[in-house]
Amino acid sequence: MDSINNAKEIISSYNRTDGKKLRIMEVCGTHTHEIFRLGIRKLLPESVELISGPGCPVCVTPVGFIDEAVMLALDKGATVCTFGDLIRVPGTEQSLAGARSKGAKLKTVYSPLDAVTYAEERPEEQVVFLAVGFETTTPSACLAVKKAKAANLKNFSVLGANKTMPNAYKALKNSADAFLYPGHVNAITGTKLCEDMTKQGVSGVVAGFTAAELLTALAVTIELSQKGEPFFRNCYTRVVKPEGNPAALKLMDKVMTPCDSEWRGLGVIPMSGMVLKDEYADFDARKKFGLPKITGKPNPACRCGDVLQGKCKPCDCKVFGKGCTPMHPIGACMVSNEGACSAYYQYGLEG
Amino acid sequence: MCVGLSAKVVSVDDDTAVIDAGGAKRKVSADLIEDLEPGDYVMVHAGVAIAKITSDDAAETDEIMEGLN
Ligand code: SF4
Numbered sequence: 001m002d003s004i005n006n007a008k009e010i011i012s013s014y015n016r017t018d019g020k021k022l023r024i025m026e027v028c029g030t031h032t033h034e035i036f037r038l039g040i041r042k043l044l045p046e047s048v049e050l051i052s053g054p055g056c057p058v059c060v061t062p063v064g065f066i067d068e069a070v071m072l073a074l075d076k077g078a079t080v081c082t083f084g085d086l087i088r089v090p091g092t093e094q095s096l097a098g099a100r101s102k103g104a105k106l107k108t109v110y111s112p113l114d115a116v117t118y119a120e121e122r123p124e125e126q127v128v129f130l131a132v133g134f135e136t137t138t139p140s141a142c143l144a145v146k147k148a149k150a151a152n153l154k155n156f157s158v159l160g161a162n163k164t165m166p167n168a169y170k171a172l173k174n175s176a177d178a179f180l181y182p183g184h185v186n187a188i189t190g191t192k193l194c195e196d197m198t199k200q201g202v203s204g205v206v207a208g209f210t211a212a213e214l215l216t217a218l219a220v221t222i223e224l225s226q227k228g229e230p231f232f233r234n235c236y237t238r239v240v241k242p243e244g245n246p247a248a249l250k251l252m253d254k255v256m257t258p259c260d261s262e263w264r265g266l267g268v269i270p271m272s273g274m275v276l277k278d279e280y281a282d283f284d285a286r287k288k289f290g291l292p293k294i295t296g297k298p299n300p301a302c303r304c305g306d307v308l309q310g311k312c313k314p315c316d317c318k319v320f321g322k323g324c325t326p327m328h329p330i331g332a333c334m335v336s337n338e339g340a341c342s343a344y345y346q347y348g349l350e351g
Numbered sequence: 352m353c354v355g356l357s358a359k360v361v362s363v364d365d366d367t368a369v370i371d372a373g374g375a376k377r378k379v380s381a382d383l384i385e386d387l388e389p390g391d392y393v394m395v396h397a398g399v400a401i402a403k404i405t406s407d408d409a410a411e412t413d414e415i416m417e418g419l420n
Contacts, residue, residue: 003416083397111398113380133397136355140397143382184355187394187402209355212412223419235415238406239394245401247383 004212007219008043014222016047022225023049024218025175025310027165028182029056029338031207031214036347038211040218048222051175051310052340054168055182057133057161058085059308059332059339060263063296065132065161066091068286072128072159073104076289079122081115082130084108085336088329092296112144112158119148119156128285131158136184138162138274139248142255145276145283157285162274163261166193169202171269175310178221179204183213183236190244191234198230208236255280264298264332265305302331307340314341321345356395357404363387368400 014022026032032052035041041050054060070091072078080096087096087106100106105125109115112129119127131141141158148156165185179202181194186206194204203225207217217235224231234240252274261273276284285291298304302324303317314320314333324330326342333339358372358379368381370393380399381387392404 003413006416007412111380113398136401137397139383139401140380140399143380143399184394184396184401208408208411210408212408216412216415220415220419233415236411237415238404238408238411239402241402245383247385248401251383 004215007215010219010222011048011215012043012045014045014047021047021049022178022222023051023176023310024178024180024221025051025053025172026180027053027055027169028180028185029059029336029340029343030209031055031180031182032340032343033338034209035214036343038214040211040214048218052307052343053172053175053179053310054263054266054308055134055165056333056336056338056340057137057163058083058089058336059304060163060265061086061089061132061161061332062262062264063090063092063298064262064294065159065296066095067093067294067296068291069096069128069130069159070094070099070104071291071294072285072289073099073106074102076126078126078128078285078289079105079107079118080128080130081107081109081118083110083132085338086130086132088335089332090299090330112141113147116144116148116151116153116156119153120151123155125155127156129156129158131160131162134163134165134182134185135188135252136182138164138256139188139245139251142251145255145280146251148283149280157283157288158276159285160275161261162256163263164258164272164274165189167269167272168263168266169197170200171266172309173200173202177203178225178231180217180221181206183208183240186234186236186240186244188245188248191232191240191242195232198232201230203230203232205231205233206236206240208239263308265308299330304331304333304341307333314344317341355401358393358395360387360389360391360393360400362389368393370395370400
């Protein structure tokens with residue numbers, strides 16, 4: 001308990017006289033939500049600014065991906081299996097929920113492996129799993145593909161938008177003074193990469209998700225930032241090991257290979273995505289259904305792109321809380337439970 | 352979708368584990384963790400156990416804060 005009080009004390013007594021703020025980016029959307037929910041924002045002094053970063057996979061998935069999924073469901077007659085958060089994300093013309101009202105068949109799953117089971121049970125349906133997510137989720141999609149191949153399933157494929165963090169950190173390194181690294185990404189990848197980033201002047205700490213862990217991570221960030229050197233510290237040691245999860249890394253390496261990837265708001269970041277290797281091409285929905293290249297058009301009012309880079313706060317968006325609410329989302333950041341706009345809306349924060 | 356679930360392993364059968372998360376039991380994949388045993392705590396994500404948990408958050412916090420001094 002003492003250590004938590006100590007952490008709180010470090011946070012609340014931080015003060016700067018140079019008029020600048022210590023800008024800390026919560027890379028992970030779950031961090032954003034937990035920090036709000038636990039009331040940690042109220043402890044923060046004036047000199048600390050939290051910025052919500054790009055770590056919600058639903059939020060950074062571009063509009064064109066939704067359009068592809070809608071096309072698979074409506075034009076190709078596939079059954080689309082997806083994590084629930086994606087269903088209400090607006091596409092160029094419609095969301096998957098909109099497609100469902102026109103007859104598209106959707107199935108919400110908790111795990112990609114459930115989509116494989118669903119396909120096994122319904123050989124008459126073509127089942128497509130929407131694989132979004134970072135290093136935390138990608139191994140489960142790889143596992144699903146591996147199992148589908150082993151079972152010689154002909155009616156299962158994935159529409160992939162898997163992303164990897166390293167190059168996003170690099171693209172965003174000037175957006176913040178330090179990153180709160182997403183604990184569950186590091187549970188897979190380990191800590192070497194983040195440690196190495198200190199050599200490029202990028203600071204950060206790996207954070208867990210409980211009140212104790214988040215307070216500790218913030219206190220450590222504040223303390224180390226005052227030493228004037230780039231720093232790294234793992235503050236989620238009970239889950240994140242330096243080597244990560246070797247079995248998961250090996251599996252990803254076997255099934256997928258890096259590719260360029262488009263991030264909503266950040267554009268195409270080189271080698272920041274993962275795509276199925278050629279030997280798994282039969283399970284790539286784009287190839288299987290011969291999808292054309294689709295460029296989606298986001299709603300011009302939506303500032304998700306700026307929100308995701310910490311360039312503006314959700315409440316700086318003209319339609320925040322007016323045209324755009326969780327019931328009627330205009331952008332992805334308002335839909336997902338981990339989105340910054342939804343956090344600001346849900347916790348009633350103006351600024 | 353990224354929220355992890357911490358849970359206790361009740362039983363392990365080949366590549367599947369039954370976990371107990373606050374009284375609710377469910378089956379998850381144990382493919383990605385070697386030597387999983389009943390009684391272990393794991394972090395589960397999208398139906399897959401992704402890491403073993405080695406202590407509780409209070410012990411972790413104490414250690415990290417002490418390391419700061
Ligand atoms: S409030 Fe809505 S429209 Fe504005 S940036 Fe957020 S999601 Fe986009």
